[in-house]
Amino acid sequence: GQNIDQPTEMTATEGAIVQINCTYQTSGFNGLFWYQQHAGEAPTFLSYNVLDGLEEKGRFSSFLSRSKGYSYLLLKELQMKDSASYLCAVRGTNSGGYQKVTFGTGTKLQVIP
């Protein structure tokens, strides 16, 4: 099966940098996603990593190490609107042999002034 672990909550200051970690275990790894989800809304796609390394997209960067089963999402120059839950999701192969995306429980980030 698939197992994803990320911190439940984090707090950071406006203008600062925050790193949200995600560790995972899966069979047939085929990509890791990060999503942002505001309360009561659907998730919004942030990034997709399938190879090791850092992917940078504006204020957001995502890193992947497949050998360590580890990823992080880095948010720079934090803004109040970045307060949301950040979901780590992994695509792998389930027990039935087909590919499936499994979501972590999400990290609720609170940005304070």
Add this chain to the structure above:
Amino acid sequence: GAVVSQHPSWVICKSGTSVKIECRSLDFQATTMFWYRQFPKQSLMLMATSNEGSKATYEQGVEKDKFLINHASLTLSTLTVTSAHPEDSSFYICSARVSGGLTEAFFGQGTRLTVV
């Protein structure tokens, strides 16, 4: 980016009735759509994978006779919650994969279902 429209955004229904939720890909063709359910403060749980023109694949523990999925075209999938009960109250979200794409990166707005 690609747009996925989900309708309705919220619905309240009486226990025992059925509710249909639509998921449309507005500007792309989606051979595969995914239906998730999210309870408060919990993660998204995949319910089923919907493939155009074929039967949906349900996750373990999800009753296929209760949650009817139809994917009749490349731009529309529907989820019908039959004989709804209060415990079915949840946030239902669909996502769609661009045909030939690697990611199912695009989510609908979600539907808040409340069964009273």
